Amino acid sequence: MTQAVIVGAGLMGRLLAWRLSKSGVKVSVYDASREDASLSAAWTAAAMIAPISEKPLCHPDVFQLGLRSLQLWPQLLAELQRDTGQSVRYLRRGTLVVAHPSDAAELTLFKNKVCDAELPGESYAVALDQEGIAKKEPQLSTSFDRGFWLPDEAQVDNRTLLSALSSAAEQYGAEFHYSAPVQFDGDRHLYRRDDSELTADIVIDCRGAGMVSRAHYPEQYPEQHPEKDRSTQSIEGIRGIRGETIWVACPEIEIHRPVRLLHPRYHLYLVPRGEGKYQLGATELETNDRSPVSVRSAMEMLSAFWALAPEFSEARILSMETNLRPATQDHRPVIIDDIHDNGRIVVNGLFRHGFLLAPALLEKLTLGALSGLMSLPKRSSTGPRRVYETGY
Amino acid sequence: MANTESSTSQLTIAETVISSRFWLGSSDYPSPDIMGAAFAAANPGFVTVSLRRQTAGQVKHNDYRHRIEEWLASSRAKLLPNTAGATSAKEAIHLAVLARELFNTQWIKLEVIGDDYSLQPDVFELVAAAKELQQQGFSVLPYCTDDLGVCEKLLSLGCPAVMPLAAPIGTGKGLLNPYQFQTLRSSLKEAVIVIDAGIGRPSQAMQAMELGADAVLLNTAVAKSNDPVAMASAFASAIEAGRRAYLAGVIPERDRAVPSTPNAGLPFWHQSAP
Numbered sequence: 288m289t290q291a292v293i294v295g296a297g298l299m300g301r302l303l304a305w306r307l308s309k310s311g312v313k314v315s316v317y318d319a320s321r322e323d324a325s326l327s328a329a330w331t332a333a334a335m336i337a338p339i340s341e342k343p344l345c346h347p348d349v350f351q352l353g354l355r356s357l358q359l360w361p362q363l364l365a366e367l368q369r370d371t372g373q374s375v376r377y378l379r380r381g382t383l384v385v386a387h388p389s390d391a392a393e394l395t396l397f398k399n400k401v402c403d404a405e406l407p408g409e410s411y412a413v414a415l416d417q418e419g420i421a422k423k424e425p426q427l428s429t430s431f432d433r434g435f436w437l438p439d440e441a442q443v444d445n446r447t448l449l450s451a452l453s454s455a456a457e458q459y460g461a462e463f464h465y466s467a468p469v470q471f472d473g474d475r476h477l478y479r480r481d482d483s484e485l486t487a488d489i490v491i492d493c494r495g496a497g498m499v500s501r502a503h504y505p506e507q508y509p510e511q512h513p514e515k516d517r518s519t520q521s522i523e524g525i526r527g528i529r530g531e532t533i534w535v536a537c538p539e540i541e542i543h544r545p546v547r548l549l550h551p552r553y554h555l556y557l558v559p560r561g562e563g564k565y566q567l568g569a570t571e572l573e574t575n576d577r578s579p580v581s582v583r584s585a586m587e588m589l590s591a592f593w594a595l596a597p598e599f600s601e602a603r604i605l606s607m608e609t610n611l612r613p614a615t616q617d618h619r620p621v622i623i624d625d626i627h628d629n630g631r632i633v634v635n636g637l638f639r640h641g642f643l644l645a646p647a648l649l650e651k652l653t654l655g656a657l658s659g660l661m662s663l664p665k666r667s668s669t670g671p672r673r674v675y676e677t678g679y
Numbered sequence: 680m681a682n683t684e685s686s687t688s689q690l691t692i693a694e695t696v697i698s699s700r701f702w703l704g705s706s707d708y709p710s711p712d713i714m715g716a717a718f719a720a721a722n723p724g725f726v727t728v729s730l731r732r733q734t735a736g737q738v739k740h741n742d743y744r745h746r747i748e749e750w751l752a753s754s755r756a757k758l759l760p761n762t763a764g765a766t767s768a769k770e771a772i773h774l775a776v777l778a779r780e781l782f783n784t785q786w787i788k789l790e791v792i793g794d795d796y797s798l799q800p801d802v803f804e805l806v807a808a809a810k811e812l813q814q815q816g817f818s819v820l821p822y823c824t825d826d827l828g829v830c831e832k833l834l835s836l837g838c839p840a841v842m843p844l845a846a847p848i849g850t851g852k853g854l855l856n857p858y859q860f861q862t863l864r865s866s867l868k869e870a871v872i873v874i875d876a877g878i879g880r881p882s883q884a885m886q887a888m889e890l891g892a893d894a895v896l897l898n899t900a901v902a903k904s905n906d907p908v909a910m911a912s913a914f915a916s917a918i919e920a921g922r923r924a925y926l927a928g929v930i931p932e933r934d935r936a937v938p939s940t941p942n943a944g945l946p947f948w949h950q951s952a953p
Contacts, residue, residue, distance in 0.1 A: 344709065345709070396903065526743065527742075551899075573744070575742070616710065617710050617712040618710035
């Protein structure tokens with residue numbers, strides 16, 4: 288039986304664990320965090336599948352992969368439900384994009400970057416006036432007089448999904464080990480756990496921001512950093528970008544779909560999370576710092592709640608969360624195929640686009656680098672290379 | 680001083696040669712790679728970095744900053760930390776001192792704003808901070824209004840340059856008051872005057888340079904364009920062209936047409952004369 292070790296039980300790690308164990312591979316997953324306190328960016332994410340909203344901010348390849356993921360998510364979730372009996376909430380109601388009248392230039396900028404020659408037709412983004420906005424979301428503040436509706440976009444319940452994925456993988460025999468940091472010995476290309484080498488036919492490294500070399504550990508927050516020694520674990524150029532979000536409960540208000548609030552300095556979104564709960568995020572700060580949400584960020588996010596709908600002023604704050612997004616230097620995801628020389632694959636750099644990219648990357652991996660896992664790999668003299676280089 | 684230098688590209692500030700008259704900010708690029716390519720296309724004299732919203736530890740453990748520093752090391756550009764976000768002299772001085780420790784430079788772009796929304800300079804706090812920082816040995820480049828008295832005051836405190844706004848930050852409106860800028864230029868002949876903020880398109884940067892600005896500092900117009908690398912290159916050309924035009928001497932405007940080709944000698948020229 289082919290044996291695979293997956294390092295990192297985030298979204299990518301769990302998707303791969305499910306797919307590989309289902310196809311008959313013996314899978315062991317190791318994750319540094321506790322089972323009930325995931326450090327994965329996927330746990331903290333708002334999990335929007337929003338390629339059009341992200342188009343002004345992302346690399347064209349990310350946009351193309353995102354469009355593919357938008358097609359793949361429904362069938363992936365249907366298959367997961369067949370395997371586990373568990374249904375994962377998938378909200379396909381599009382995205383509403385608004386800006387304050389004083390930031391109207393941001394809507395023009397958005398339009399310039401979204402409705403360009405590559406996207407003929409009006410279907411990706413429908414321009415709305417005040418009345419159109421009120422029709423979609425009657426409880427949103429009436430101060431928004433222009434906006435866009437992006438009908439195709441979706442959002443997935445990430446936390447239910449993550450637990451469904453690991454249950455499904457476990458059904459097919461995968462083993463999950465939590466509080467189990469794995470060290471990578473860059474000189475010998477080995478992964479170690481408690482000083483013994485992890486042996487498998489293949490190691491798939493999905494550590495995300497856990498791979499960042501220059502991590503920042505404020506001493507006063509030790510619980511944020513269970514894994515201290517990461518000195519030799521980095522691949523070049525992966526850095527963590529801090530993001531902060533706030534969850535509130537506000538049963539008095541009903542907003543049906545993710546709302547993006549354009550602003551010259553922030554990329555803010557509000558996402559309905561069901562049962563009267565809402566998540567607002569996210570800051571984007573260039574630092575590998577996981578410490579708790581700052582006063583300034585909290586103030587800015589709370590004022591955004593208020594601006595989106597005055598009813599939120601009586602919402603109750605449930606939690607404030609911080610995490611790190613793993614990003615490459617060009618903000619495209621990276622897949623490094625090092626199977627032939629060192630028996631490993633690295634998948635990383637999903638940045639703020641984990642849910643936007645994961646199904647498309649999973650498809651690339653299962654059709655590409657991992658397709659030969661059950662047969663003998665062909666020898667190659669090319670060495671490790673970034674196999675994901677061009678658009679979909 | 681600098682404005683009498685005949686060079687189209689370099690200028691001297693505080694006895695330091697600055698390699699280019701195009702200064703560029705480091706915020707809001709789509710990715711570090713695109714930022715690096717935009718810097719390469721711009722060939723900037725200074726690259727500004729903000730300490731806003733960062734603790735000292737966050738700046739130190741920050742791969743984005745490391746990337747900027749790596750790029751600077753391989754170029755002739757200098758790092759110019761700024762005090763963006765400061766709303767009082769005290770706060771600005773604190774950020775400047777932090778910047779000097781972290782980046783090991785005496786250069787500081789001093790920015791003290793009145794409020795977070797208009798982002799207009801608070802000139803009273805600005806002057807107080809400039810005085811203190813000059814005394815502490817900084818080379819203070821203050822972001823200020825285009826008021827002559829304010830600029831004179833900042834220069835008299837020892838600031839080696841002044842950086843009046845063309846228009847409010849991020850508006851992209853260009854030089855809103857060219858008359859006032861010309862007053863500054865003709866009154867402060869020896870001073871280095873850098874246009875900072877409010878430039879949206881290359882023609883606006885070129886206009887400021889034609890009118891005698893010594894350099895132009897901008898960020899959003901490049902970083903948020905559809906193609907930051909191409910836009911950086913467009914600005915570099917415009918700024919250089921504007922400088923050349925200023926040195927060449929622009930002809931004065933007239934109210935009546937003056938033919939560039941003499942009419943005398945053309946058939947019937949005397950009949951069509953007004």
